[in-house]
Amino acid sequence: MAEATMRHYAVWPREVPHDLDLPQTSVWYNLEVSATRYAGKDAFICYDNAMTYATLRSEAEAVAGFLQKRCGVAKGDRVLLFMQNSLQFVIAYYAILRADAVVVPLNPMNLTDELRHYVKDCGAKVALVAQELWPQAAPLAADGTLAHSIVAAYADYLPKPTDLKVPDAFKLPRQPIAGPNITLWSDAVGQRLAPGPHTVGPDDLAVMPYTSGTTGQPKGCMHTHRTVMSTAVFSSEWFKISHEVKYLGVLPYFHVTGMQNSMNTPIFNGGTVILLPRWDREVAGPLIARYGVQAWTLIPTMVVDLLASPNAASWDLSSLQRMSGGGAAMPEAIATKLKELCGISFVEGYGLTETMAPSHVNPPDRPKKQCLGIPFIGTDSRVVDPGTLEELPVGEVGEIVSAGPQIFLGYWGKPEATAEAFFERDGKRFFRTGDLGRVDEEGYFFLVDRLKRMINAHGLKVWPAEVESLLYGHPDVQEACVIAAKDATRGETVKAVVVLKPASKGKVDGEAITAWAREKMAAYKVPRVVEFVDALPRSATGKILWRALQERENAK
Template identity: 35%
Template structure:
């Protein structure tokens, strides 16, 4: 079984059930499945075949859902790409990923015209027409000088509902997800049909997703968190997804009031924005049975404040691209532990090991490693990096963690973010948790900076609620709650912290600023 065939089975079972809402327009499972079949057929007529690589440069929209599932039904490999990446970043992924067909928004046509000579392997540019493109005077029909350009609508129209598609092997690569490149160039994690299907199925089971659920899909679809938790798992469960093109607190509260969603998934900064939104009425979120947080560790103070204000439980989980991505979630039928990423989901094993790969006792810190049907095939064209990351069937995550006596895991921090102050280990998250408990602090990020005496020193970047809050007041607060070597050497106030497109705070960007200065 795979994602595409399972969606087809759901469409036969629930043909008139709404599969999604987008811009207040709905599509049934039968309509969605028909569009996917026709798009797969249309791709085949363009010469796209099983095993070809298709790049998706799309935001949250039906184009993404139909494009991805249509490509999978044809047996092609999908490479989702953040459309706001720079031309160099996009070009690297397209070239490294051997992409020969691109599906993109019409707003990207001017860029395609400029760079297509540098991408001779790309045979088709399938353009999705949008209202924003029309406003920018991008007219796909007038671009005959660019013969590789096709309209998404036309490709869909040429397809046939009788299309069957090739046989798919569960070990065929379905998606290649490029990591964010925190260490060097991005690496393409190869996820098979088995990887994606098993993780979506197991997440759906673990979170009790069913046909009555309505999920707000506001996380970026090109990101693995959304791909599995807010797109694939709901569609496998026969649920309805509420596609939100771009996160904003105002729109989330509107969707909640209008469609009565049952599940919301987001990263901690999204919860912070919702919590701080002055016009956010807790009554509008009363239909939610569950909130899901991932992508980064959620400060315990924020988790408790959000739950108290909106009267809904947040289940924090953990995942990474190389594991499709979910490995842990806080259970719904047993106690939730604030600050924990929960327990291993069904069919997935997690354990904490020392530098020799030996499991450490409960409470002791080590590297989190993972094993299961969700673990990637490897990195595309990178056998050495694959061998270093997957050892004896275990995926080494690079995250430091502990496990308690009841099998709940706690992320201590990224291995590479560890700060060593005079020989003492300082984990940024520990300092951040203390600062998040300060009533006048909205957001915080902690990094290590070079220090001539101690090797490294702790520095905190803070977004404050009260303009009169001073550096000395924050440092005094830290001295009350932290050991001396963990206290920041400096506090820098910023209007906002750098974030990626999912809203995850980027310590890396702050480190880069220090290096440049």
């Protein structure tokens, strides 16, 4: 590693190695080890209902056996996982791995047309779906796009009453959903079919979460058992996590940050996760005290919301020892208030779907505010000129690029996009993040802007071209350009600059566009702001100048 890229070693956490030998095993094996070591220990607790490590392994093996012997799932097959954070999500995730298959976790906010794209793109024939999401998936089962579906009722695993506020979907009793090649989760598990031998190794595909690029079409990120293992193991070393740690798991598991920090890392360590399907400060606050939560990975808006609660002063948060996360910079005033309340510093990190969560993390004992941190264990990160790819000196803004064991293999079925995302340097394969940043004299990285076109709405990524593509289906829309608008709550929100068809001008308002969009796309993608214009700015070649519109919006 070049001297310039080792400058951060001066602030490296004590007792943390610069590089680390990873286990030469599958991610499933982590559960097998913890279930053997800590069989009767609570692995996950959801609304006061606990599931031990032994039960988690047993249920996952039963689902894996059904996938193999009744659904025909074979090694390397992609299997959809379409659920909210739940005990079944964890079971399903590990069942798919145990079946030697590849987990394709999807955002539960996706609608039918979006699901269809993912199924078609990855070639999945089998899906594990929560019953409240079944209406979105049912058309794909009806037309044969999905060959087999397993439908789960969260309430099956929540028999014990609780004084906590439980979402309706988690109180809903098991529904009699039936049809050709549709099996209720309870029936699939009840058959107790034993899976065949577990044959995958570290370089086989394990998980394929979806991200997008400037083309607007979501792309599957190919992650192996090794890339998933890397950030799970590295986080354990970085924060010196013991098997006694209790986590609050509230970030979505379909996304790599929640998946790694609040599911795979705790299972690797044998810890206990207090699981929430969605953010609710009036539930999270009491849970921290009830279970003595010590570690919590989050997005900054959760802290802002938690501290804004009128009940915040009454919650005992003294058990918290570590709060970390990313997705947006932590406001300095909130970080200060957090320090006063809990006596801990928020540790920011940075990563992408392509890097299986963190490529950069702040040293726990020397964090900098509103900073991405330093390159993670075994990671070589640099700031380069986006045009020449030459490394830039300290303080200059360029594209952040990274090489390391957590970097994905490439985009599923998209060799050209994969080739554009990587370049070779010093015998390493560097991933181009598309994010613009700078590095300081101590080796800390700071985010400046995005080279790629993307909107970060409350930590969820919105790709403008994808939203535009759907808006063009509106009968009154002639042209649309989607940009980011500032939002006090979400950080950024989606704004559509629209040119109406001549016959529709004066007859359609922004609310009508928004209402239509709610029927066509996930809620977080829906334009919250609609501006009508007579024409969109164009380049000499006729391309819409989205950047000009974005700069105009930023200047407001």
